[in-house]
Amino acid sequence: MHIVTLTADEVDDLLYLTRANEADDLHQTLAELSQKYGCETETVLEACIDPATGNSVLHYCSANGLAELLQTLLGHSKTSDLSGKAPDRAQLINRRNAQGNTPLHWAAYNGHLAVVKLLVDAGADMWVKNAAGHLAMFEAERADKSEVVQYLLETGGRAVEQTGREGAASAEDEAEVQADGEGVGNGTAKTKAQAEGGVEVEMEDAGASG
Incomplete structure (x- = not known):
């Protein structure tokens, strides 16, 4: 190519x-x-x-x-x-x-579950962090997109269990998955980046104009 x-x-x-x-x-x-x-x-x-x-x-x-x-x-x-x-x-x-955001970050933040699934199935790396140090699942959590959060948590949990897999989660990522899992549904999930006041990264629907 x-x-x-x-x-x-x-x-x-x-x-x-x-x-x-x-x-x-x-x-x-x-x-x-x-x-x-x-x-x-x-x-x-x-x-x-x-x-x-x-x-x-x-x-x-x-x-x-x-x-x-x-x-x-x-x-x-x-x-x-x-x-x-x-x-x-x-x-x-x-x-x-x-801003370091992948397509998966944007889909997760805006709550587009069908798109999130397509990207993950196509090989999207859910462990990529944006410039604020946030995973896609964190962006979904802070935007209160519970269905996306749950899907990424389940998918991420399976990935964490696969030791030795290329692109597998780091120890910090594993801790982030566990922290998000404990906070799903009650808004208490906090990652290291959030606790340290990570930079907010704006992700909005991108309309045809502008």
Whole structure:
């Protein structure tokens, strides 16, 4: 998979079409750019990053709960290249924006459970921390998204039990999972970052305008 550099207008178009959930136009534009640059669609998605915010197409899908569109976009990265191997989706799925937030952070904070599940199933790393030192499950907890918190706690708990797994939780992450688990439903969950007054990271639904 080779690297391409999109123009500012091309990046703006792709991000706008995603935020506006104009799925047909988005897929058509992706196909046109893929043909223009002679690359796979995933390569275009990798190159589509807002230079000011670091946000990707997946960030906006996640922020706005666009599960159907996200599933389609994730499907592009399952196609094989000339070597017969499917490209690694980890870089795209776990990309951190300027505030260190991954698509999973945004989906969790905004309570989009279906998107959270899609991301985790696709290989999203739930142990990535943002610039404030917060896991996605912590962002869901502070936003009072109980269903997302419960899902991530259960998923994280299973991961903690899998010793030796690449990307497994650290001792600090395990403690955070346990702390969140004790506070689910009563608003008492506190992580080390919260107790130390971690920096608040704003994550809101990303509308089509602006």
